[in-house]
């Protein structure tokens with residue numbers, strides 16, 4: 726098959742087996758519970774390293790999220806060959822991010838920073854919550870993407886505006902795996918999102 730990077734976005738159905746989707750959901754749900762107990766007991770606070778996760782992300786306060794979780798970064802790394810096949814590019818992993826959304830959340834229209842050149846959102850669990858994309862060359866068109874648990878959307882996070890409308894369900898567990906094109910402008914500088922290696926918290930960006 727000829728490799729091509731001539732795509733706007735792609736939906737990959739059942740990108741990993743259902744049993745792994747459940748394992749990841751249980752893992753992240755459990756991490757949230759562990760985080761909450763540690764917070765309640767005063768073992769950690771809002772400034773604690775992000776490998777515990779946090780509920781104090783300024784972009785979405787009160788929502789549990791984890792940057793660069795070891796398991797999640799390994800998922801990103803293990804999916805690299807599949808991502809290269811799908812995108813037609815040689816890729817370098819940058820960072821993973823997981824968030825558990827709840828009723829009433831919104832994701833405002835935005836574009837992402839350069840480490841998100843090739844972005845994915847993988848729906849792990851919860852109620853249906855479509856994501857919308859807008860292409861710069863088709864400003865009047867809004868593309869609605871509906872993902873079932875196990876389905877992953879690949880899109881160009883820096884170039885394509887994306888958002889989600891107000892969430893009417895009770896919970897949505899989403900993980901985001903980000904890559905850069907090795908041959909692109911950030912292929913070298915953004916490797917591992919400027920961390921010394923995968924699995925390190927966000928505080929290790931640029932300091933090794």
Ligand SMILES: [Fe+2]
Nearest residue numbers: 836837882887
């Ligand atoms: Fe984004």
